[in-house]
Amino acid sequence: MIGRWGTIDPKAELGRRWSPYAYAFDNPIRFIDPDGMWPYDPPGNGMSIVENIYWDLRDRATAGIVTVGSYLLNRQSPAIPVVTIDWTYGESGRSGQLVPVTGNTHAQAAVGLLDVAAVFPANGPAGLLVKAPGAKSSLVTAATDILKVEKNLLKSEKSFEKLITEHKDKLSQYIKDPDKFDNKGILQGKSPELREKIISGRVKELQSQITKQENELNKVRNQLNEVKKVKDDQRML
Known part of the structure; x- marks a missing residue:
């Protein structure tokens, strides 16, 4: 998407490599310019809306794979706990840690399957993951674990x-x-x-x-x- 205004940004001299008529550095998905003075990166975790959707879908799918996999292992050997990945996001980036699943593990495993299903292109915004590295391989890994x-x-x-x-x-x-x-x-x-x-x-x-x-x-x-x-x-x- 390329945006253009009919007037020059008052602070256009701050970015001479950009057209003075450009809007949000030609990247309105990541940058905003609410007052028309100069575009900037909005506060938050440093990622665009699309990036946030992408990582949310991918991380939920990854956590779902771990939950389903550990659930199946637990059914085979009750000594093995059912776990998932607890993801946290912030200005310093994203991180995840394994945590035990509490409550109804059967229901949590079912939710995990739904989260894995969300990375299929046919499921709306999951089309963002079609070319995502590791998305398809994660599904293959889950299927392989189940077969094992x-x-x-x-x-x-x-x-x-x-x-x-x-x-x-x-x-x-x-x-x-x-x-x-x-x-x-x-x-x-x-x-x-x-x-x-x-x-x-x-x-x-x-x-x-x-x-x-x-x-x-x-x-x-x-x-x-x-x-x-x-x-x-x-x-x-």
Whole structure:
């Protein structure tokens, strides 16, 4: 945009490299000239309106990626906290720090997805980010992280399924022939009553292990369902 006035700025001699008829150094998005005397950079964080919109969208998307990523990791391992990035802006620039997400983490993850969606060109002002360095790569990174989590969960699912099958088979064989698994000779020379007690204890131990493994398998499958929901949401964006 190029602006022109019909009269010379009273302080035009301060900037001889500019036309005395120019308005706001030919950059009205950043500079203002409310009284017609001389353009200046308005007070604030030193960025133009467009720059502020650009960084707001990009920083919110980055924070959203961190929130969604840590949320998925938390679903896989509750010891990992759900975090986001708290951005601050000032005259010295912008800075961000990781902070824990408080309240409903499910809702915060959903908000994070919406913020990530905002960087798509089809979503109004997000068109500013089409050529922004890192904008597309950030989305690719988020999608890649989700796929990594899904891949690890699928591996865990297969491992637990295999382990459960092996233990159930072992339990079945042990019930049929306990002596076959008596490598340490614990059953040898024992009275029928004590022998039955030892066998019963071993059966309960194996059943307990199978139950724990089945519970872990259910947790993994629940986490896979969560990942599927996130992937479905991404496809809708």
